[in-house]
Amino acid sequence: MATQFDPITLEILWRRLVSIVDEADASVARTAFSSLLRDAHDYTCMFTDSRGQELVQGTFCTPGQAGAMSLGVKEIIRSIPLEQYREGDVFIVNDPWLLAGHLNDVCVLSPIFYRERPVAFTACVFHHSDIGGRVSSDNREVFEEGLFIPPLKLYDAGLLNEGVLNLIRWNVRTPKEVIGDIRSQVAANHVCSQKIIELLRDEGLETLDDLADAIIERTETSMRKAISEIPDGAYPYQGRIEGAGKHKDIRIQLCATKSGEEITVDFDGTSPQVDWGVNVVYNFTYAYVFMAIKSAFDPEIPINEGAIRPVKMTAPEGSVVNCRFPAAVAARMQIGHFMTEMVFRALSKAAPDRIITDSGGTPAQTNIFYGKRNDGKPFHTMIIRGGGLGAGSRMDGHHCAIFPANGANTPVEIFESDTPLIVEARELVCDSGGPGKRRGGLGRKMVIRVPDDEKAPQGQITVAVQAGRFRYGPQGIFGGGPGAKARFLKNDAPADPSGLTFCEPGDVLAFYSAGGGGYGNPLQRELDRVQRDVAKGYVSVKGAKQDYGVVIDPDTLEVDAEATRNLRRSIESENSQRGE
């Protein structure tokens, strides 16, 4: 007989499960080697019941990894009969098609044994900034992108398989970091296992499965109820994503069909897979479709298997959003991250208050820097940059967000201790937020200089950019204007972000991330909000006039109410004459 849980016990145990995974998550910051993990938080911890059904995922997770894991980890676990797992087994895998869509995302997975039976599985995916291969988004096939690890045992019943570590060690540039970070993954799983065993012991439970069923059922019910709140219908959207460099633009054709308590997103008509690194595997596309549905409908309830059940997706095999092996996938977020805002756009008429418009942090802007320090020692680091968040009906966009992914910036002081480079500025860019009744969040610039003093690095520094929004900026919605586009400058001149950039001592790179789109007519923005934006330097006096029709005295920073009234009226009549 299944154990029944009264509501209060269920709630308490549920909270405890969430805090267990968060504790494992927090241990990464204490044990990881690379700043991409410990500072930029590009990793996700989760665990499942004995059947591989996701039970909880870390609060600070990255939705791309988390959503893909809820599908992939289940598949990996089920590929081996339960009775064949042994206590102390630890698996390692980075197969992009099984998991999070590129080789850098390495998963470590372990069964949790309690009273000699496997009762759960704990898994974490870490983004390793180095997995060997040619670091670029213009590789043609996955073979060029680094080391491919199918599911392997790193530990077999507690015994380390040194060969696996050696294989990795000889295929990456920074073995100390990579191995150190894999050890951190093993540690995170250990913390998670210990806490789950403690919970089972404290509560006198034999298994997690009954608890999982109760939690998953409640979650599914809640998710279904939330989805049922918008009218049934088919909501299509066609979007376009810029091709980097010489590559062609990519067409995304999607249709979100809401029927009863379920939503199905179909990608029929989307561009076929391409011969550069932006192809997306099914799981990763699903993750960001799910991100859109979950955040628009039921953001509160913690995620597990129950939340994903009412969200379905179909995509033609061989399309850019469901690519076939051996497509190049390293830069898959350059397409994958757009899924969220495109689903939002499809749903915008049916649920205008539940969505936000385009964001400058879509896709996440990442940079890899490597080279040799002054003393010849190699360095290799990766940073993630967000942009302005798109505005929603109720609020202005937050200025800096990695969205719809998640992650943190790397502190400048950490970056400068990881590399010989100097950060000259990291600041918000005035007038970069899309104008609207609700303004888009501001974009931001980061300026990095290669020193040419006695600590100048040896030879050239290599910089890889994986980003977007250079040609198509984040658009506004319901009358809101676009956010500023992203820019990449070398020594003050526009540079090509698509390939690798090589720098000499004295070179200066400037990375501008895009601003968020605006929501609603900027002429309806309240005067005090515009005035505050100008006082804070978010919007210039000129921008206030041009974009918002608000006249502000540049010396006193006060609004000229009458001039504003006249200006707004004349802009409105111009607009209506133009038929806007």
Place this chain on the structure above:
Amino acid sequence: MASEFPSASGRFRLGCDIGGTFTDFVLVDDQSGRFYVYKCLTTPADPSEAVETGVSRLLEQHPGFMEHLEEIIHGTTLVINAIIERKGAKTGLMTTEGFKDVLELGRELRYDAYDIFAEYPEPLIPRPFRKEIRERIAGDGRILKPLDEAQVEATLEALLEMGMTSLAVCLINSYENPVHEMRIKAIVEEKAPDLFLSTSFEVLPQIREYERTSTTVTNAYVKPITEKYLKKLTRRLEAMGFAGRLYIMLSSGGITSVETAQAFPVRIIESGPTAAVIASQHYGKMFKIEDMFCFDMGGTTAKSCLIQKGHAGLVSTFEVGRVQRFKKGSGLPIQVPVVDLMEIGAGGGSIARINRMGLLQVGPDSAGADPGPVSYEKGGTEPTVTDADLVLGYLDPDYFLGGTMPLNKRAAEGAIAEKVAAPLGTGLVEAAFGIHDLINETMAAAAKTHIAEKGGNPQVVLILAFGGAGPVHAYGLAKKIGAPRILVPPLAGVGSALGFFTAPVAFDLSRSHREPMDTADFEEIEALFAALEQDGEKVLKSSGKNEEILFTRVLSMRFVGQGSETDLTVERNPFFEFSKEEIRRRFDDSYKKLYGRTYPETPVEFVTFKVRAQIPQRPFRIPKRTKEKRDLSECIKGKRNAFSVNRREFIPFTVYDRMRLFPGASFRGPAIIEEKESTIIIGEDARAAVDDYGFVWIDLERGNGGRHGDAI
């Protein structure tokens, strides 16, 4: 007036805790072990006024203790309130060119990955007050660009003209080389000697510019208000004849001198709430209870802390002013040691209103002491939790604060009827119960989160109830989290102030110094530890203490290449007597215990050396009550109708006088125990028993859990 205490009488100590609504006093006569207590409304405009009022009232009641008063230990919510209510100083920031937005960009991590409407706290310093200075120091400490001193002077002038009264200085990489911050400090001291100044190399010399800036800026933001207040308080106390030492409670659970508190107010943010935790630890020891849930509900906030194995956790970083109550990452980070407690805006003064969605909402804002709940008749018009408790019969309008502050029940009824019942379309009683129940639900959610985070189980934990409103709501809270037992200490209404007497005088110091273990010189490390200990001794001696000082040494170590450390406590032997193998073995043991595996072949390094200097806890005991032969009926004040949580109707509760209750007294609910500073509610499904020390133990019957909120 003749002294109640002849000169032969012993030494006195006074604990004084200023909360958002009430200021509590506990005077202890160390010779006789007797306590004297007083509670009055906080005076927000000048909190030292309430202190003076309270002390003079105590003097009226017990003349003559002042000349024997050795120390006053003080905790205050002044600092945290100034931050939450944004009532700190007009603060300016000088930072490196290119980095004025550090404070605004933060770390960018979205604290709730799936919430697209998540809100973030506004920086304490608005953008126009964040100024950039031409200078630059590299990560290895070398100077890339010298400090533009003329620009520092011009910027200082400009900020002063804008009305800045406090300045924070935080330059990039100053943790590695503070020379430019030091120079700015010298310039400011010369040009604007009266300006309040906080430099990051003094407040928090640690890598990661956002956390360091946030901590330094917070320090600067509350520095003027803290200093002004402490000066005024010192003057008032001196004028009353106080010649002893004044100590301030630190967030870490230690106490410190006024001078240190003024220089680093960021370290006394949780000064008030910490006292209850320290008191709880003490009671835990007294009754040999290892795991307890300390619950302290006052007029403005509720503080909770899970004590495990006799100890409350200490964390090195925390957040203030979270915009999302329970969400980590939604507040301003502060990196100073603090007792691991959870504080939420739920108190007797929490305001009930109907929100935009047409739903009842209680808190987090509070009517505080001024204007206070409607029933105080001090101008408050918004119904509060206290008003609801009054309507429900839990509080006696004629016995609030022992009858010194009559409450107007009719006014409370009117406000609840108009502002809550009418818009909800319910009756008065349902509305009042809705307020009471919702605040309990809010606190239960916080309690469950806090307990779950620590791996505890609320269904086996004992709730220790403090604060004026704590014993009123502990029963309802216990039912909601499934706790089987409640303990209400004597003087619970001012009980947290008792914690002051058991707190050690302590100070934490640290120095970052990265060094691989292989090449580390242990003699040098011994010198480093010794220097830290000397500094600690200096601080403690300035606190006027001459007792023996206890030092604890901690090594923060990691594998070379890791970004964070594992702490290792080492004995205070001369450090060079340790072998490297020994330290390495200890590190590996500790790492393996935490993370399952260790890697003895991978090199390790030292990162930070920490010292805690403290003077041991002073003896403090609660005297046993004399056993009086008395009949239980003599303790009964009467009967009063109050609302039953279980039956959802008014039923008669027996009202007991806590002062008359005797050791061994035991009875079933429904009951109300009244004492001057608080009221204990006991439902019909619970039993109360009084022990030899006057503690009330309440056992809840299992199985009729009442109604619970839905699962998350």
